[in-house]
Amino acid sequence: MLRLTREVRFSVDRDWAGHIDFARPITNSWGGWPSAVGLVPYLRLRATVAGEPDPLTGYLCNIRELDELIRRFAIPHAAAELERCGWRLSAERLLQAVWRAVAERTPPPARLVRLELLTTPFVRYAIEREAPAMVELTQQFEFSAAHRLHCPQLSDEQNLTLFGKCNNPQGHGHNYLVDVTVVGEPDAKTGAVLPLPRFEQIVKQRVIDVFDHQHLNADAPQFRALNPTVENIAQVMHGLLEGAFAPARLRAVRVYETPKTWAEYREEGGT
Template sequence: MVYATRRFEFSSSHRYWRDDWSPEENERVFGKCTSRYGHGHNYTLDVTITGALDPRTGMVMNMTELKAIVNQVLEEFDHKHLNEDTPYFKTQLPTTENLVRVLWRLIAARLPAEARLARLRLYEMADLWAEYDGADETTFARAYTFSAAHRLHAPALSDEENRAIYGKCNNPNGHGHNYTVEVSVGGPVDPETGMVIDLTALDRTVRELLDQLDFRHLDREVAAFADQPSTAENIVVYLWNELAPRLEGRLRHLKLWETRKNVFEYAGPTGASEHR
């Protein structure tokens, strides 16, 4: 199967607020998103379609046609207040998870028979997105950063072998990185909050863990790396093992950038990488 993706952009405002909750409860769950007059985002939508290739055109569908269909759908959302100006968020909140599912319904219904909507990924911000593929589960992801020093040095190897394998990364005085980790969770969308996971709780859980690494020397100050090399591979497995039990079965995928050029993914001992 060939998958074809086209990117779209639109700008909208919205507000998270439940009238049936107290102001305190709204504030606790939705934080700054409760702001009275709304706030806004530049949304980025990646639309992925699949289907048999037309032997004459060599395409699943004409991308110009896809562009026209999706832009027509987005007309209703672009430069609008999602709660006030669209009919979709009268009984559910305009969270990224709910919005991606609304867009799925609208776009899927308009595609020609030869194309099938395979995936929608909606970025509310560069570090926050939701993804939907028509199944029960919706994926939500958020990226976090931490900065740490380390030295690649395996206790099981001789000094000479360590120098040969790790090169510059074996510098005895260490070096460091700004790490970014993208945490993907999956599950049904909570009808009350419009979220796969309580975002405030997710932030707190991930931050608590990352704060133990942030502005530290991984090998010298984090017990987990005292006797195993602090490779990004070991770090991403460590983060998985720590986060999975704290996220109540919702953790689906981790993606760790050690630098902008080195990226590592892990989805647990039995999980498959997304390769996206």
């Protein structure tokens, strides 16, 4: 089974409800269409379809048709929901409305299996076909820390050979990025899986404040006997956050050590 993802970028205003002219030329799809006029929300939707590619064309889905689907249904829905709810509109409710509008309209034989809404560069929401009533919420955080990769069970020569410069006795630092993903059914009253301020406070108290500007080997009890690799950091953070987001539940913690290296620890059974 093959998956194909297409991102559509657009600005939207509640005053546009019922007034979006799809005959207008799309002059900059990279920057987003419709483009922002004044200060209005700028959103990105990622549609993931699955299936088998056509043996002749190699296409699973013509992305122009996917673009048209998203624009024709998602943008008017977003404008209408903003007109109806104003700033009280939750991203979760908007995503669910768009899902209902487009899920069964995907150009065959492809099937829409995931829809992701990015409201900022650091916050995103997603729905999966297997559980469309549930919404994933992911937010990115940052902290700085030093560490040394070293196994006391190995000789100095073995450690240097295995870890190279990362075995420097003085340690070295990283600006880590952390993606925390929770999942749950949006609250019937607020429309939110989890209030963002509460989400941020939990992660800050349990993870960021614990490790920020620390030497992980020397200052963090979690790594006194555990090598602070990015793999172990992700797993430790998952343990510190697990069970803290009820009624939502923790789905995954991804830690970026560098833009090229990251590790993710997911709940069992998570995709």
